[in-house]
Amino acid sequence: MPNRKVCIVGxxxxxxxQHVPAINDSPDWELAATVSxxxxxxxxxxxxxxxxxLSERPDIEVVSLCLPPQPRFQxxxxxxxxxxxxxxxxxxGQTLAEVHHLERLAEEAGVTLFATWHSRMGKGVAGAxxxxxxxxxxxxxxxxxxxxxxxHPGQEWVFEPGGMGVFDPGINALSILTEILPKPVxxxxxxxxxxxxxxTPIAARVEFTRGVGMELDWLQKGPPSWDMEIRTxxxxxxxxxxxxxxxxxxxxxxxxxxIEEYPxxxxxxxxxxxxxxSDVDLSPMVHVSxxxxxxxxxxxxSFAF
Numbered sequence: 001m002p003n004r005k006v007c008i009v010g011x012x013x014x015x016x017x018q019h020v021p022a023i024n025d026s027p028d029w030e031l032a033a034t035v036s037x038x039x040x041x042x043x044x045x046x047x048x049x050x051x052x053x054l055s056e057r058p059d060i061e062v063v064s065l066c067l068p069p070q071p072r073f074q075x076x077x078x079x080x081x082x083x084x085x086x087x088x089x090x091x092x093g094q095t096l097a098e099v100h101h102l103e104r105l106a107e108e109a110g111v112t113l114f115a116t117w118h119s120r121m122g123k124g125v126a127g128a129x130x131x132x133x134x135x136x137x138x139x140x141x142x143x144x145x146x147x148x149x150x151x152h153p154g155q156e157w158v159f160e161p162g163g164m165g166v167f168d169p170g171i172n173a174l175s176i177l178t179e180i181l182p183k184p185v186x187x188x189x190x191x192x193x194x195x196x197x198x199x200t201p202i203a204a205r206v207e208f209t210r211g212v213g214m215e216l217d218w219l220q221k222g223p224p225s226w227d228m229e230i231r232t233x234x235x236x237x238x239x240x241x242x243x244x245x246x247x248x249x250x251x252x253x254x255x256x257x258x259i260e261e262y263p264x265x266x267x268x269x270x271x272x273x274x275x276x277x278s279d280v281d282l283s284p285m286v287h288v289s290x291x292x293x294x295x296x297x298x299x300x301x302s303f304a305f
């Protein structure tokens with residue numbers, strides 16, 4: 001079967017760093033076009049208008065949306081109504097209701113909708129999930145800390161409504177947590193630090209049931225800390241480091257999968273399209289919504305890029 005043609009919408013940092021290389025190295029996909037107001041990919045046709053791309057390129061089956069979450073719904077809606085399969089970068093939308101609406105549209109159109117969670121494809125995640133299967137979790141700790149100036153340089157949208165603030169990286173941790181736990185947890189308390197004049201938090205402390213706690217910080221200097229540990233009633237101890245890509249069980253470093261996160265996402269998308277199915281798990285986003293609902297708002301020092 002010839003490679004399926006895909007169009008990337010939003011040629012920013014994540015598209016250039018992750019999506020483009022994953023597509024170019026994939027046996028399943030061909031990057032046939034991009035849509036972006038400013039960015040482009042060498043050797044690939046670029047459209048400035050999404051409607052024009054949909055009209056002029058009926059041969060493109062799949063649209064991969066890499067633009068910020070605020071405008072994503074309208075692009076996804078148009079693509080689904082045009083009969084295209086759609087991949088959503090994380091988080092899949094601004095609100096849960098938006099994505100539920102897209103699910104219904106995909107079902108009506110008979111096309112695939114894939115809400116991607118790249119951190120679930122971390123090399124150690126499957127091993128952690130297998131170890132925890134059937135066990136009782138008694139406590140856990142998540143430490144997800146990085147420098148927003150490094151990972152979102154000048155991207156003001158992260159502090160606008162719908163941008164999620166520090167939960168933009170924090171949802172990566174939640175995507176792993178919801179994947180590996182044998183039974184779900186829910187938020188019971190949250191403290192959220194909002195820079196003066198900003199609309200989303202820059203740091204957060206969140207408590208879940210089953211003794212799980214999470215600390216998020218977007219002002220960490222130096223290397224990021226993307227770590228998680230879970231303890232079980234039988235004395236088991238799982239540690240995931242480097243965003244789920246290094247696995248330790250009971251103090252011993254374990255072998256992990258070889259495939260990288262974004263190539264794994266595109267391999268999964270190929271399977272979904274071939275099977276005529278969608279994959280839209282919103283459990284990580286539910287936790288963010290609950291933390292925002294229950295969170296105590298603390299105003300902290302102003303922030304500027």
